[in-house]
Amino acid sequence: MEYIAGRTDFHLEKSAVTLGKFDGLHLGHQLLLNKITEQKKKGLNAVVFTFLYHPVNLLSDREMELIYTEEEKQHILEEYGVDVMISFPFTEETRSMEPEKFIEDILIHKMDAKYIAVGSDFCFGRNRRGNTKMLEEYASVYGYELEIIEKKxxxxxxxxxxxxxxxxxxxxxxxxxxxxxxxxxxxxxxxxxxxxxxxGRPFSVRGEVLHGRKIGRTIGFPTTNLLPDKTKLLPPDGVYITLTNIDGQEYPGITNIGHNPTVGVTPEKRVETYLFDYDNDLYGKFIQVSFLERMRGEEVFHSLDELKAQMDKDLAYGRKYFHKEVEI
Known part of the structure; x- marks a missing residue:
């Protein structure tokens, strides 16, 4: 998949385009993705157009935590068969662009849109004046096919x-x-x-396995350590049942999100996963941890022995969970 980010000097040909924020790429977004990938049978390129930064970041002082980071979003869209992902720079100039100009300059001249799929509430351009009605009006002018998808x-x-x-x-x-x-x-x-x-799928965190403090290894629970991007939305601190994808293979385990208060609080929040029956070296590998169920909140224990006793209980619960899933 081609990834075009933070620049406007691109030119595509024969595109089937869907546009939106795509924060989460949930079941509703997947309807749009299915529509544009279907157009590949007609010789069109499946193109997702979104913005490099969540629009809320420009409109307020707070930084929006994202369900999926840019890198995670790329990975998911590639799995869906998207050919091109465009993360257009969201600037004051972009925000103030008249919707008619957006259609002509971006959709037609830069993307050569032959097919467009958008949600029924899609708005764009200055003061959000552009909408599905305007796209319908210009379809005959520029010769593209428009499909409006109702909210899932x-x-x-x-x-x-x-x-x-x-x-x-x-x-x-x-x-x-x-x-x-x-x-x-x-x-x-x-x-x-x-x-x-x-x-439509488990929430996940994707990243490179980093070296931790290796305290888990000393008590018999070696873990993989991920340090999520600061913009990544995370569930509350605690212990979760998870599946970890390594080189296309999924491995069951349990994951702690938090600051490890028992062994010395870490300055940044970490995602630490213990994989059942897996002992290969993962340092430097990119893995994806998917969250299935929250077991408990993060706790402070008075000793490593207390921590180990609780982790033994967590491990037993986790194994029982996956055994139950297999039986079903």
């Missing part, structure tokens, strides 16, 4: 009573739109099972 919704009947309470906030709606903000909220609560239902 989940059915209340597909959720447990607890899920309905957590996700629908007690409302009586039968169908509710899947959104990045809803997913972000559930990640923030550590509701990883609910995140899977909304995201």
């Amino acid at each position: 919704k989940y059915e209340r009947k597909e959720l447990t009573t607890a899920d309905q309470s957590a996700i629908c906030n007690g409302s009586k709606c039968e169908r509710k739109e899947i959104s990045s903000s809803c997913i972000r909220e559930q990640i923030g609560k550590g509701n990883m099972e609910k995140v899977i239902k909304l995201l």
